[in-house]
Amino acid sequence: EAGVAQSPRYKIIEKRQSVAFWCNPISGHATLYWYQQILGQGPKLLIQFQNNGVVDDSQLPKDRFSAERLKGVDSTLKIQPAKLEDSAVYLCASSYGTPINPEAFFGQGTRLTVV
């Protein structure tokens, strides 16, 4: 079974620039998550999709961050404009979200450095 694919793996941008991350979840997974993980901290949930609808985006800084999941499959996360404090690893995860298959599978993440 193919895993969660994310691209790019690394990105370096200057502050105030824009950046986009892409995630392709495991086939058949209805639930998709985006997390931000700052070095030394646990992953922080940014947004959760169920199919192409948003379940939770309460911690997404909506003035600069946006995310979409068109057709309920792939997803993109965008930051515009980036700030220095956005430097982090951005993780995408997906799951069936059912009692029989509760586990979420994570991609390797995109490491963003804002200079």
Added chain:
Amino acid sequence: LAKTTQPISMDSYEGQEVNITCSHNNIATNDYITWYQQFPSQGPRFIIQGYKTKVTNEVASLFIPADRKSSTLSLPRVSLSDTAVYYCLVGDPPNQAGTALIFGKGTTLSVSS
């Protein structure tokens, strides 16, 4: 969502059994307890999930007392490759809207030879 408290770090030696305890005093009736493992430069990986009593799989065991206010992840005979951060998550069970996954600070386990 119930708040979780774990030790920040633990040290062990190869071959020993490691028990990591997570406190969740405000756990709700419907909440499940889930543990994830994260290696450096990788995303977290699901280890085990339980609701009450004991759950065992090929990797670990999860012990949950009757009051469910805490849980203990048990790793038998750890090896150097078990050095990682371990996260305890408490939240809604999987439902039609998907499972809520809220991570805390985790426990950094260091295994030495």
